Amino acid sequence: MKTTRFARFLSVLLVVAVLFSAIGAISAQDRKVIVTGISMVGGDIPTIDPQLAETSASIEAINQMFVGLTAQDVTNNALAEGMATFEVTENADGGATYTFTVRQDVPWVRYNPETDAVEQLTDESGAVRMVTAADFYYGIMRGLDPRTASPYAYVPVGYINGASDFNGLVLEDGGDAAAYEQSLAELQAATAVRLVDDATIEIDAPANTLFTAYIYGLWVMRATPEWVIEEFGDLWVEAENIATYGPFALKEWAHDESMTLIKNPFWPGTAGVPQAKIDEVVFRFLDPQQQLAEYEAGNIDAIQIPLEEWDRIQADPVLSAEYVTGTNPCSYYIGFDNLEAPTDNVHLRRALSYAVDRETIVTNVTKRGETAARWFTRPDVNAAPTLELFPDLGISYDPTKAQEEFAIALTELGYSSASELQLSLSYNDSGNHGAVMQAIQQMWREVLGLEVTLDPRESATYFASLSEEAPAAYRSGWCQDYPDTNSYLYDVFFSQTTQNDTGFANEEFDQLVSQARLSQDNAERIELYARAEQILVVEEAAIIPIYWYALALMVKPNVERAPSVTGNEAYYLWDIR
Amino acid sequence: MGQFIFRRFFWMIVVLFFISIITFTLMRAIPGGPFSREKPLPEATLALLNQKYNLDAPLLVQYGDYIGDIVLPIITTERIRPSTAEDYLVVIPLPFIAEEAALRWINFGPTYGSRSRSVNDIFRENLPISFQLGVAAMGIAMAIGIPLGVVSALNRNTWVDYMGMGTAIMGVSIPVIITAPLLQYVFGVQLRALPVTGWGTIQSAILPAFALGFVNAALIARLTRASLLQVLNEDYIRTARAKGLPERVVITVHALKNSLIPVITILGPLFAALVTGTFVVETIFGIPGMGRYFVTSITGRDYPAIMGTILLYAFILVVMNLIVDIAYAWLDPRIRFD
Numbered sequence: 001m002k003t004t005r006f007a008r009f010l011s012v013l014l015v016v017a018v019l020f021s022a023i024g025a026i027s028a029q030d031r032k033v034i035v036t037g038i039s040m041v042g043g044d045i046p047t048i049d050p051q052l053a054e055t056s057a058s059i060e061a062i063n064q065m066f067v068g069l070t071a072q073d074v075t076n077n078a079l080a081e082g083m084a085t086f087e088v089t090e091n092a093d094g095g096a097t098y099t100f101t102v103r104q105d106v107p108w109v110r111y112n113p114e115t116d117a118v119e120q121l122t123d124e125s126g127a128v129r130m131v132t133a134a135d136f137y138y139g140i141m142r143g144l145d146p147r148t149a150s151p152y153a154y155v156p157v158g159y160i161n162g163a164s165d166f167n168g169l170v171l172e173d174g175g176d177a178a179a180y181e182q183s184l185a186e187l188q189a190a191t192a193v194r195l196v197d198d199a200t201i202e203i204d205a206p207a208n209t210l211f212t213a214y215i216y217g218l219w220v221m222r223a224t225p226e227w228v229i230e231e232f233g234d235l236w237v238e239a240e241n242i243a244t245y246g247p248f249a250l251k252e253w254a255h256d257e258s259m260t261l262i263k264n265p266f267w268p269g270t271a272g273v274p275q276a277k278i279d280e281v282v283f284r285f286l287d288p289q290q291q292l293a294e295y296e297a298g299n300i301d302a303i304q305i306p307l308e309e310w311d312r313i314q315a316d317p318v319l320s321a322e323y324v325t326g327t328n329p330c331s332y333y334i335g336f337d338n339l340e341a342p343t344d345n346v347h348l349r350r351a352l353s354y355a356v357d358r359e360t361i362v363t364n365v366t367k368r369g370e371t372a373a374r375w376f377t378r379p380d381v382n383a384a385p386t387l388e389l390f391p392d393l394g395i396s397y398d399p400t401k402a403q404e405e406f407a408i409a410l411t412e413l414g415y416s417s418a419s420e421l422q423l424s425l426s427y428n429d430s431g432n433h434g435a436v437m438q439a440i441q442q443m444w445r446e447v448l449g450l451e452v453t454l455d456p457r458e459s460a461t462y463f464a465s466l467s468e469e470a471p472a473a474y475r476s477g478w479c480q481d482y483p484d485t486n487s488y489l490y491d492v493f494f495s496q497t498t499q500n501d502t503g504f505a506n507e508e509f510d511q512l513v514s515q516a517r518l519s520q521d522n523a524e525r526i527e528l529y530a531r532a533e534q535i536l537v538v539e540e541a542a543i544i545p546i547y548w549y550a551l552a553l554m555v556k557p558n559v560e561r562a563p564s565v566t567g568n569e570a571y572y573l574w575d576i577r
Numbered sequence: 578m579g580q581f582i583f584r585r586f587f588w589m590i591v592v593l594f595f596i597s598i599i600t601f602t603l604m605r606a607i608p609g610g611p612f613s614r615e616k617p618l619p620e621a622t623l624a625l626l627n628q629k630y631n632l633d634a635p636l637l638v639q640y641g642d643y644i645g646d647i648v649l650p651i652i653t654t655e656r657i658r659p660s661t662a663e664d665y666l667v668v669i670p671l672p673f674i675a676e677e678a679a680l681r682w683i684n685f686g687p688t689y690g691s692r693s694r695s696v697n698d699i700f701r702e703n704l705p706i707s708f709q710l711g712v713a714a715m716g717i718a719m720a721i722g723i724p725l726g727v728v729s730a731l732n733r734n735t736w737v738d739y740m741g742m743g744t745a746i747m748g749v750s751i752p753v754i755i756t757a758p759l760l761q762y763v764f765g766v767q768l769r770a771l772p773v774t775g776w777g778t779i780q781s782a783i784l785p786a787f788a789l790g791f792v793n794a795a796l797i798a799r800l801t802r803a804s805l806l807q808v809l810n811e812d813y814i815r816t817a818r819a820k821g822l823p824e825r826v827v828i829t830v831h832a833l834k835n836s837l838i839p840v841i842t843i844l845g846p847l848f849a850a851l852v853t854g855t856f857v858v859e860t861i862f863g864i865p866g867m868g869r870y871f872v873t874s875i876t877g878r879d880y881p882a883i884m885g886t887i888l889l890y891a892f893i894l895v896v897m898n899l900i901v902d903i904a905y906a907w908l909d910p911r912i913r914f915d
Contacts, residue, residue: 256865460609
């Protein structure tokens with residue numbers, strides 16, 4: 001008797017559930033709403049505070065709500081008009097002064113749930129608060145202020161005179177707090193950012209380079225509302241407190257679940273960042289597997305493809321037609337400890353690099369549109385050598401050369417056979433790194449007869465160990481901060497940089513990238529960088545370039561995605577057919 | 578009884594204290610820190626972050642500060658700017674001292690995973706969701722598990738028993754990591770009868786609660802059956818039957834109540850595990866509960882979140898065990914706590 005009653009209960013439950021979901025399906029269709037999972041993962045967006053952001057999910061959201069002094073044409077990496085126009089004057093000391101003229105027609109806004117509209121914010125006197133140069137000054141200084149502890153301020157610090165001392169001042173344990181405040185005030189005053197008037201802000205850069213203007217557009221240097229931050233502290237980014245000014249405003253932030261942005265009608269639109277065409281964007285914080293399930297159920301319009309499902313999607317005529325490839329501005333490589341045996345031997349490093357069949361890795365292992373890399377820098381950034389211009393540059397799979405180099409290496413290292421060489425390949429055990437490392441292990445076994453041990457480590461442990469003591473051979477990746485070759489070759493492998501875990505130091509390389517850094521001629525810079533790449537990946541073989549990342553997306557046919565080379569989606573350019 | 582509860586509360590505090598020490602020591606012993614990144618942060622930036630989060634102080638001082646923030650109430654006389662580092666669970670305004678004065682108590686600290694939320698925010702916003710899901714799953718587990726176990730026991734070695742226990746074995750054997758996506762795919766993606774992911778409506782709770790409840794229902798069913806079978810062989814059941822009581826009364830009043838003691842024993846820890854959130858189900862169904870924080874706080878070296886979630890889990894576990902002990906006395910009058 002009990003079992004039948006239970007069965008009846010279950011069927012009633014099912015009917016109720018079906019009825020409920022039928023009611024839910026009737027929703028308003030007149031607003032253009034795009035639901036997306038791109039760049040999102042399960043959990044929460046860590047922050048949408050421009051001065052504190054560091055993950056791609058955060059930056060993606062910030063780009064829709066805060067616009068920089070400069071902006072980027074997302075289709076080709078060129079500079080585009082953001083919140084200001086600027087002039088550069090060269091200084092006698094070799095530096096440059098950037099004079100920004102900030103637009104005067106952009107108000108601070110906030111979404112009001114009572115009126116269901118984005119509203120302009122007013123000050124005590126009732127006047128509309130416009131975004132001014134002072135707001136940019138505040139944002140820049142807040143980012144540089146050591147008390148903010150911005151994880152990304154170190155990037156602009158190198159491009160603003162005096163910023164390094166200000167940003168680097170740490171209060172010693174038990175130090176005098178009042179004296180600390182005093183020193184901070186002095187160092188802030190010595191930082192070469194000058195607020196001239198409400199429309200004008202000047203920044204002195206230590207060098208005149210072609211990419212400094214991109215740095216000044218980074219999220220960490222965007223305008224933020226001082227009066228809101230003063231009042232609400234850490235909670236200023238919540239929807240009920242925040243003030244923004246870009247093409248979208250924050251409508252709702254359901255922590256750990258979703259974030260909804262709504263079109264800001266008061267954003268006038270600029271050449272680089274026009275007005276939004278859609279009414280709302282909803283970010284769903286889901287892991288790729290769940291994104292795909294929701295996509296197939298018709299509830300998400302754009303997602304990133306989980307690797308596990310790639311073969312099924314390719315085989316499905318409907319799903320495969322909705323596959324879109326995009327740019328993920330990162331480079332994947334194997335680093336070597338260039339200073340300690342056995343990987344201090346250049347022939348060994350070269351042999352290991354020649355023995356890696358990158359084409360096989362991108363077609364059979366990673367599979368989602370990556371490009372086999374012949375060198376470190378992505379070819380699509382400014383001043384980078386391209387495969388068309390330099391068909392023979394760099395390194396690629398060559399088993400004969402690999403074996404020749406390996407024979408020399410064994411002799412030099414004093415081994416009679418490959419079996420005497422002990423080598424391990426370390427990597428962070430997440431994503432599909434394990435599969436890529438196994439493929440490389442197999443290639444080394446087949447081409448060189450070398451048996452390496454794989455050394456997977458938990459991510460945080462792994463990354464901490466890289467900075468302290470690099471393993472002999474290790475997986476790594478680099479994502480650009482701004483679209484210029486300097487962000488790759490100089491920022492990572494110049495001998496003095498903190499990012500260089502390999503210990504690679506080469507005088508000619510340093511000289512080349514320093515010269516290219518200051519050159520005003522991109523054609524000349526490409527040549528210099530090409531030579532530098534040849535030293536890095538062939539002559540010294542300090543790293544093994546593996547592939548240039550790609551973004552594998554699925555977008556519903558009725559949604560018009562705007563292609564973006566920046567690695568961030570520009571939802572203000574998206575539309576619904 | 579009162580003395581017993583008092584004693585247990587005293588021991589609970591001792592247990593929580595030791596758990597906090599062990600957790601604190603263990604998490605600091607694992608290499609890597611909250612700011613270990615693929616793109617390493619410069620030394621100067623690390624120093625600033627360590628200073629901001631008090632990670633540059635000696636470990637003992639850090640532990641002392643942490644426990645102090647939780648245990649010691651403070652009285653503030655001025656308005657404090659909202660900050661993730663100074664977010665108190667209990668705020669009692671004291672208008673007779675000053676306009677903005679308040680007594681503030683229980684601060685579990687900021688979470689490194691978010692720059693605008695504290696561990697208390699996780700307790701305030703995510704815990705209730707996990708709690709709702711856990712209670713629903715628990716309800717389903719008991720509603721299916723106990724009747725299934727009873728019916729199987731009463732029809733021992735008949736087809737009803739085999740069917741019931743077959744279902745239970747299936748439920749125990751197939752992990753939720755299989756059943757959850759399966760349910761999601763069938764009812765969400767294919768039939769489109771229920772939401773695929775999300776939270777906030779009754780229908781969005783059905784699949785996760787069922788996926789979570791079913792596994793535990795199977796567990797409860799097997800335990801109920803085994804326990805009831807044992808009780809049915811006891812002398813007092815024979816006595817009850819011998820004095821002519823109807824079978825229904827024998828089963829419900831004499832057998833079932835006594836057979837539930839082992840079941841109740843596991844319900845306590847089970848409830849604690851369910852209401853503090855389960856990582857797999859919450860991830861698969863995109864539920865903004867607390868379960869995810871158990872895992873991500875460890876991989877992210879989010880020290881305050883690890884401490885907070887572990888201490889909360891331990892607290893609920895200890896309280897549930899206390900309730901279980903009290904329930905024993907009601908179920909079996911022979912049990913006394915004096």
